[in-house]
Amino acid sequence: MKIAFLLSIHFSLLVFVHSYGGNGYDPLETVLSNQRSKRSKPHHVSNKVVTSENSYSPVYVGPQDGLKEMDKISSLPGQPAGTDFDQYSGYVTVDPNHGRALFYYLAESPINSSTNPLVLWLNGGPGCSSFGNGAMMELGPFRVNADNVTLSRNKYAWNNVANVLFLESPAGVGFSYSNTSSDYSTGDIQTAKDSYTFLVNWLERFPEYKTRDFYITGESYAGHYVPQLAQLILQNNKITNQTVINLKGIALGNAYVDDETENTGMFDYFWTHAIISDEIHEGIISNCNFSENGTVTETCAEYQSKATAARSNVYFYDIYAPLCSSSTNSTPSISEFDPCTENYIRSYLNTAAVQQSLHAKPVQWDSCNDIIGIFWKDMPFTVLPVIQDLMASGISVWIYSGDTDARVPVTTSRYSIDKLQTSVKTPWYPWMYEDEVGGYVVGYQNLTFVTIRGAGHFVPSYQPARALAFFASFLEGKLP
Secondary structure: OHHHHHHHHHHHHOOOOOOOOOOOOOHHHHHHHHHHHHHOOOOOOOOOOOOOOOOOOOOOOOOOOOHHHHHEOOOOOOOOOOOOOOEEEEEEEEEOOOOEEEEEEEEOOOOOOOOOOEEEEEOOOOOEOHHHHHHHHHHOOEEEOOOOOOEEEOOOOHHHOOEEEEEEOOOOOOOOEEOOHHHHOOOHHHHHHHHHHHHHHHHHHOHHHOOOOEEEEEEOOHHHHHHHHHHHHHHHHHHOOOOOOOEEEEEEEOOOOEHHHHHHHHHHHHHHOOOOOHHHHHHHHHHOOOOOOOOOOHHHHHHHHHHHHHHOOOOOOOOOOOOOOOOOOOOOOOOOOOOOHHHHHHHHHOOHHHHHHOOOOOOOOOOEOHHHHHOOOOOOOEOHHHHHHHHHHOOEEEEEEEOOOOOOOHHHHHHHHHHHOOOEEEEEEEEEEOOEEEEEEEEEOOEEEEEEOOOOOOHHHHOHHHHHHHHHHHHHOOOO
8 A cells, every 4th residue: 555655646746856867866776775774684585586497487478460550650759850760669568467568669770670680778777767768868869959859860879780679667667657556566577577578579569570689788777687688588488489589698788786796896986086085995895794694884884974975966977977057157078968968858758749759658757766666676686697697508798887987887897797707718908999999898708898988877878989889899799
């Protein structure tokens, strides 16, 4: 009853409006704090990582005839003239009994769309939109202009080299919904199951993609979503008589995959980038045990609070970027990314004509849904065993990191890779883009690690050209 009441408040009134990249807003910390408090309670049983022990049961497959044609977007309001690729969006039902449906947006390639691979993109949060954040702010074909009405073409969009499918997941995120309020209290396991059911149904709607090479990419809390979904696909491919999904690889960006390395990596990054003092860093090192069975002492919590205070209003997701300001004389960005972009996206996606063109239900769209994170049910302490399983499966596994992100920083990614205990095949070297260092790369046994220089948490937002170059290398299976 309490959950339903809170959900009704959230969805009918939307009292709290948040931007994923808004300064001071941190949806990942919301869910991590809740999960850490659960683990600190006596007799807590750790969430088990989804493994191949799970038995398969056939997923729901609904009738898809004619739905592809209905989902085709004739044009988005304000899109630039000369748009030369097909777009689709709409809903795929994943649970007809609950009335649970997930919203997607597909941007096909302008060239070679019939042969280019299919790539699924997932944003994290948990509770944040892969369409509004992923497509409209990061790697999609359009960016919303400051007038909140017109769109500009993103010449570095990832659909230049792949057909890109953006999924708003789980239900309750963006335009995705359920008619059963209890569905908004979800977690890792159900999110993976729903995403898999979505894919099976979507491929019935778009059968031309059934045999196409398929990749899954995402960032932040998608460090859980992507490997868990990939593992489920590989398991079900072996035992199902339904659609076999031709999974070739995954790429995880600034990804939350292990709670211990998230903490140690973040505070070490703060210190090495002059965000916190030697004294605060030493206090954390001396008093905090971030392992799964570690206890957060009062002294540790005090030093973490000091670190947050010392960080002040540095933009957490890109420490060298300016903040969104109403002042016309705000500090120019070191990149071309407009820090107020999310405000433009929210206004645009809440326009009735835009929602109609997207075939979306008329709702108050928001970048992130706090309720999802607050009531998140299951989350393993680490998904590194899942990643090891995928490395052994033979698919391509890449981890990439924008090096100016403090939320899930490059140090965290490197510490996580250390835990995987895989050997180096190609030692660390700088990769180049237009005669400049685009970042650095290490080729490991069954794993590739790439940094993108000058990029924050939302890599394609801050360094779109370098991000596209990295992404093309990933699809080609070649080190950049």
